[in-house]
Amino acid sequence: MDNKRAWRAVLLSLTGVLLTASCGYAAAIHSAEIPQERLTGTWVSPAGTSLTFSPDHTFAGAGFDKVEAMAGCAGRATLSTGRWAFHDVPAVPDETATRGHDLQLSFDGHPACIVRVYLYGDFGDTDDPSMCPTQDPDAGCPSGGYLKREA
The missing domain is CATH 1.20.5 (Single alpha-helices involved in coiled-coils or other helix-helix interfaces)
Incomplete structure (x- = not known):
């Protein structure tokens, strides 16, 4: 016994x-390493958030008031532009990197508002990637939070 x-x-x-x-x-x-040329373009979520990434490491977007990971950002409904860089742990954001598993977004005029965006694909598949702004990639993305690249 x-x-x-x-x-x-x-x-x-x-x-x-x-x-x-x-x-x-x-x-x-579920992480996917996305090359810069695959990242540039417009990504949208079912909740109404959109992000358009440019090759010069700038972005424009809308609907940030719906992004839970940005709850601590003041005036998040008015945020619309900024800079992006690949950010792979434990490295710091690097605008010279040409590919990565996650991004860091910093917003123009709001230096305290920095958001991490994780890039996903089924077991690394980059054919149909998605991204999620989140504080904890292991927690998953909130309902309606995943962004997919527009065709």
Whole structure:
């Protein structure tokens, strides 16, 4: 009987470790490395947020009041332009990088408002990528928060 309890404890412990590790790797599994030429263009979300990325590392957008990751940004409904750079952990944002797994957006006139955007694809697939502005890529994207590239 003690042997059964010991095995049960071991199995429960291993299950907990596996679940914790898999949740921590969720963003990495679905992360996609997007080249700059694939990033430039317009991306939209079902919630009404749109972002248009230019090759010169500027962006214009609308609907930022709907982006939960920007809740701490003052006047987020009025934000519309800024700069983008690929930002791969643990590096700092780099406007010379030509590809990346995530971005950093900084808004003109609002230096305190910086947003991370994670790039996703099924197991790294970049044919149909999506992006999500979020503070925690492992938590997933809120409903209506994913942006897809317009055709």
